[in-house]
Amino acid sequence: xxxxxxLDKDYFIQVVKDLAVMAEVERDYLTKLDSLIGDSDHGINxxxxxxxxxxxxxxxxxxxxxxxxxxxxMTLLGKVGGAAGPLYGGFFMKLGxxxxxxxxxxxxxxxxxxxxxVEAVESRGKAIIADKTMVDTFRPALDALMAAVEAGxxxxxxxxxCVKAGEIGRDSTIPLIAKKGRALRLGERAIGHMDPGSAxxxxxxxxxxxxxxxxx
Amino acid sequence: xxxxxxxxxxIVEEMLDGYCRAFGDHVKLLEHDxxxxxxxxxxxxxxxxxxxxxxxxxxxxxxGYVGEGFADAAVIGNINTSPSPExxxxxxxxxxxxxxxxxxxxxxxxxxxxxxxxxxxxxxxGIRVETVLITxxxxxxxxxxxxxxxxxxxxVFKAAAAKAEEGSDLDGVVAAAKKANENCATMGVALxxxxxxxxxxxxxxxxxxxxxxxxxxxGEPGVRRGKTEPADAVVxxxxxVLVPELKLAKGDEVCVLVNSLGATPMMDLFVAFRKVSxxxxxxxxxxxxxxxxxYASTMNMPGTSVTLLKVDDELKKLIDYPTNAPYFIQK
Numbered sequence: 001x002x003x004x005x006x007l008d009k010d011y012f013i014q015v016v017k018d019l020a021v022m023a024e025v026e027r028d029y030l031t032k033l034d035s036l037i038g039d040s041d042h043g044i045n046x047x048x049x050x051x052x053x054x055x056x057x058x059x060x061x062x063x064x065x066x067x068x069x070x071x072x073x074m075t076l077l078g079k080v081g082g083a084a085g086p087l088y089g090g091f092f093m094k095l096g097x098x099x100x101x102x103x104x105x106x107x108x109x110x111x112x113x114x115x116x117x118v119e120a121v122e123s124r125g126k127a128i129i130a131d132k133t134m135v136d137t138f139r140p141a142l143d144a145l146m147a148a149v150e151a152g153x154x155x156x157x158x159x160x161x162c163v164k165a166g167e168i169g170r171d172s173t174i175p176l177i178a179k180k181g182r183a184l185r186l187g188e189r190a191i192g193h194m195d196p197g198s199a200x201x202x203x204x205x206x207x208x209x210x211x212x213x214x215x216x
Numbered sequence: 217x218x219x220x221x222x223x224x225x226x227i228v229e230e231m232l233d234g235y236c237r238a239f240g241d242h243v244k245l246l247e248h249d250x251x252x253x254x255x256x257x258x259x260x261x262x263x264x265x266x267x268x269x270x271x272x273x274x275x276x277x278x279x280g281y282v283g284e285g286f287a288d289a290a291v292i293g294n295i296n297t298s299p300s301p302e303x304x305x306x307x308x309x310x311x312x313x314x315x316x317x318x319x320x321x322x323x324x325x326x327x328x329x330x331x332x333x334x335x336x337x338x339x340x341x342g343i344r345v346e347t348v349l350i351t352x353x354x355x356x357x358x359x360x361x362x363x364x365x366x367x368x369x370x371x372v373f374k375a376a377a378a379k380a381e382e383g384s385d386l387d388g389v390v391a392a393a394k395k396a397n398e399n400c401a402t403m404g405v406a407l408x409x410x411x412x413x414x415x416x417x418x419x420x421x422x423x424x425x426x427x428x429x430x431x432x433x434x435g436e437p438g439v440r441r442g443k444t445e446p447a448d449a450v451v452x453x454x455x456x457v458l459v460p461e462l463k464l465a466k467g468d469e470v471c472v473l474v475n476s477l478g479a480t481p482m483m484d485l486f487v488a489f490r491k492v493s494x495x496x497x498x499x500x501x502x503x504x505x506x507x508x509x510x511y512a513s514t515m516n517m518p519g520t521s522v523t524l525l526k527v528d529d530e531l532k533k534l535i536d537y538p539t540n541a542p543y544f545i546q547k
Contacts (some may be wrong), residue, residue: 019364028415040412041271041296041420047414048225048294082297082326086333102541124329170458181325185356189437 002107004216007156009103010018012065016053016072018207023050026203032197042084042196049080049088064103064155079118083181084197087121087134094120107155109146114162115210118142126181129169130188132178135195156216163209170194170202172191179199183202217416224413228272228294228510235279239370239452239542242283244309253279253542258288258311264380264389265289265317267307268373270536271297272326273410274433277369277512280543286319286377291331295412295515296434298326300401304334308343316344316386320373320393322365323349347373348387348393350403352523353441362449366433366540367475367512368400372536374544392534396525401461402473403454404521406431407444410478412516415524419517429453433477433521435513447484453493454522459499462526466500470524471535473507479517485509488520504532 023046030043053075060071067174069092077089092175095117105113118138127133129140148158173195181197183190221227229250236245236253246252253314259265268278269291278290288311293299308317310500319335321327336347351360352368353455375396379389406428409418419435427445427533430438464470474489485508496503504527512521527535539546 031412031415033419035435037437039296039432040415041294041434043415044412045294046299051225051334066226078302080297081300083295083329085300085326086300088327123324173423184325184362185432186437 001152002155005107006104007107007110007212007215009065009068010212011211011215012068013057013061015207015211016057019204020050020054022203022207023047030196030200033194033199037178037186038181038196040198043050045080045082045084046088046200047095049076052079064101065099065105066096066101069093070100083125084125084200088185090120090124091117095209101216106200111149111158115142116144127180130176131180132173132176132195132198133180133193134201136173136176136195137166137169137201137205139197140169156213159209159212162206163205166202166205170198173198191214199203217411217413217492219411219413221413226472227413229274231275232279232292242526242542243279244539248308248314249306250301252307252310253282253290253292254307254310255282255284255288255384259283260288261313262315262383264315264384264386265308265311265313265321266373266377266380266389267291267317268320268369269293269299269304269307269309269331270321270324270414271295271299271434274512276510276543281370281373281541283539283541285353285381285537285539285541286544288372294482298330301330301333301337304331305337307337308345312338312343316346317494318376318380318386318389318393319345319347320350320376322369322370323351324365338502340380344386346390346399347453348376348390349426352397352400352425353404353432354401354457355403356432364432365437366402366404367473367521367523368397368402368525370473370507370511371400371471371523374537374539375531375534377539378534381537392530396531396534399462399526399531400523401458402521402523403457404433404438404475404477404519405429405431405454406438406477408479408518409435410517416494427540431519433512435514435517446518447487448491451488451522452495455492455495457494458522458524460481462524464499464501464524464526468505469532470496470501471505471507471527472496472503473511473523473525475512475521475523476510477517477521478513478514479518480520482509485520488522492522505535529542
């Protein structure tokens, strides 16, 4: 049913370019969030990772979607370190798999890509909802997306629901006590602060959405 | 910012280059992986490989303890950030002598994920890698398994490395590392923040004249913030936690490490140790060996931590074992 809604390589390349811009623009904001409840490195490490991605991007332009995201993920895994390296590295490496080495996917296949990426984050981080992590953004966003697809909604409507659910999920981390990551040991002192991973996860979903609006 | 640096995105590479130029007779960087500092002696025949590591910014922690009789390799991450899986794996390939390797690092979610992937990669090639997570920061959690590793890294690395040097198999080295970790407790106080070279600003906000008890070495918030108190009062508060934690009683022996977080003057460390020593004396606890200086830092953070290691004959022998690493020489 989504056969006419095609996302090609150029779309994904543009998304990655925009993610690299986001990593620079939001670097100090994400780092500041992390300084309140973590170890003040989240934004910096994402910028280190995406600077390397930007450097290598021209070499990858002829890769299919699966290979392209595998390289994006491997680069982040290798450069970012910390928890964000394996988590976002895993997200992007797995994101491309459902594209089955193709040059373009339809919206239905794209939703499976998001699902695969989110599940990679969950399995590597072993976090669940309300642990105050990126899963608080990703899991409700994915559930909203899948429910909208199930209901046969138009792609932009479906992804709008996805992003909005992610935003609510992100904000839901503010009153939580953390159960994973550096904030784990803060107990009640983590209350009142947004989880930086949930903030960057929302930004990533939103960049997929903003670029989709230019396509559909 | 009061840091003398070049491009902050090159700071880790430039530090490692400088370090290896300075101590080239002890260590080298792996040719194919610039984030692995390897001892010139590694791999040492019939010895378990001892690999330590973690984020940058804690020098001399990790790289300073690579050398003869100490760690075989250190895996180096970005500032305050675990290294990625590939250098973790490459370090194993570089130092394994057929008896397997041990990973020793502080208990942080990022480090666990990355080192675990490194160990999985090594396992695929049939190399056994065991991990002991260091959890000496008593204030970071009630649950021991959730605690962070801080300056106690030094004692755990030292004990495990000496055990490996004695020719023990991997299980024996793991047991020595666990024993040291279980008998090690640290608590610190921060008087201000380190400056992050990339953002150019302080890593967290702290009013001048305030102190925070129990803060982590990455500036993770601790348990209590208030006006800075006299050294004796702060040390007493720290010892009131450490002594019961290790169940120290009359006749026990300890090693003491009074550590600067980077910007604490030596004189303050001696003032702190004075009170540590007086309290131990009062309790009838003997000091086997004292270590005072910058052993695990947070760049230019003002603050101090006190680590106690309760020792028996075995741990004493392991701590006393001769070592010739650039930042720890002992005959």
